[in-house]
Amino acid sequence: MKSTVAKALFNSYSYAEYRKLVTDLLSEGKSTGSQQSESLTNYSKLNEARMNRLEKTITISEVAISKLRHLDNHYIWLVISEGWCGDAAQILPILNKMAHESDKKIDLRIVLRDENDELMNQYLTNNGRAIPKVIVICKEAGIVRADWGPRPKGATELMETHKREVGPIDEKIKTDLQLWYLADKGISVQSELVEIMENIKYNRL
Template identity: 85%
Template sequence: MKSIVAKALFNSHSYAEYRKLVTDLLSEGKSTGDEQSESLTHYTSLNEARMNRLEKTIKISEETITKLQNLDNHYIWLVISEGWCGDAAQILPILHKMANESNKKVDLRIVLRDENDELMRHYLTNGGRAIPKVIVICKEAGIVRADWGPRPKGATELMANYKKEFGVIDEKIKTDLQLWYLADKGISVQEELMQIMENIKYDRF
């Protein structure tokens, strides 16, 4: 497992590099990933607009900033993502701002799911390749300490309840999910991820 993570880190992107990669592909009418289609390119274009907006509007709470800066160790947040993923577009700008507020306690790195299948197979959600997945790696020890994703609990429950009632994941629930993220303002991502980080803080290696 350690070699799989090391390989992924070697091929990972910074947040700025990831944004540029997605933008450059869009200019060619493409998306990231093995599959190419008009719908995936359309979703990628929507995500570009979402991420541009979130980078300007998302606020990291003072409580989260304090907790990040008081972390005992240095960490890498290795995120499995793709440009067409709506959840990733909502979550990555939050992670980026959290990492920037951490006084270099957290280094955010991003890899593409379809280029890292071996890594993805270790972080399936109910047997599926759902993204984004945040893999928390202790820099000093060089080992994975935790993982999180692909969605906050509230968003996961929203999707599960809709599928249970209607039996499908359609455009309506996708719109409802984006509205959930808009109302949540990034709070759930911050709280859930910091709970994980605090649990690591008091856990012996």
């Protein structure tokens, strides 16, 4: 396992620990990350409400559950995130439920982007530090097998269309993106991650 990944894992949070960290910081009027601002704190508050809702409403498909439980090996999903990230708030509750339903085949761990520069720089998206980023690690082999993120394909296409036709990210596209996630109900995240895990299963080194 690369030393950068191993170091990040050593300092990673469980899902419950991550949620508590974000909540505790909000109680102090802060957000995660190296920069602090009123807008980032407000985004974190909004994201906490979203995650609370998703934890109650998201369901994992029987197909996804079956495939995850029949993986040949055990894996770690190491996720790079921050509490203020809207995409992370939509995706992490899904990953957590998938890990929970996997019969211990998946162990979900989370690290903060701004505390893991070296790791983040290894998993850039179009040279940008976009999050969340899921790094798939095979426990038995101790190697990284794949990565995914920062968004499902449909959400990525929505953002790319906006940038091409309108320009910089604005409040409208942020709202449109959240509506996309609401309509998708976590289906895309599940199908894309399951496909990655299936490809690893049938194309082992």
